[in-house]
Amino acid sequence: MLLADVVATSTEVGAASARLAKVDTQIGPWEVPAGTTVFVNFAALHRRVDPFTAPQRFNPARFLDGADRRWPRGSYLPFGAGPRVCPGNYFAMLEGQLVLATIAQRFRLSRRGKPTKA
Numbered sequence: 001m002l003l004a005d006v007v008a009t010s011t012e013v014g015a016a017s018a019r020l021a022k023v024d025t026q027i028g029p030w031e032v033p034a035g036t037t038v039f040v041n042f043a044a045l046h047r048r049v050d051p052f053t054a055p056q057r058f059n060p061a062r063f064l065d066g067a068d069r070r071w072p073r074g075s076y077l078p079f080g081a082g083p084r085v086c087p088g089n090y091f092a093m094l095e096g097q098l099v100l101a102t103i104a105q106r107f108r109l110s111r112r113g114k115p116t117k118a
Contacts, residue, residue: 001060003096004068007078009058011043017080042077051075 016039021032032038047055051071052062062068068076079089086092103109 001063002100003093004063004076004078005058005060006096008046008052008076009056011046011078015042016040017042017084040077045075045077048075 019038019040021034021036021038023034025032027038046052049055052075074081079086079092
């Protein structure tokens, strides 16, 4: 949950992926002719207010109880999707867990200031 929300809330603005439309299609109100290059902007995708409530606020609880499985398909793509999904996605998440475990073992974490309501 923690790492998933870190990825969702800290996606870089420039993170995008290009795809070539194989057939004429429509994306929302836009007609996309076959042969058109379409870019998926992951930062914008992860900051949509539907399905995310307060998408720019750090809130790992949004991933509780498999909530991400109830979101519309393709609304959360931290490592892309389909045949071009990042081959290092599992390694990256495992590495993130190991880093967090190492930090938790070596440091005492405390909260400063007044707690904010989620």
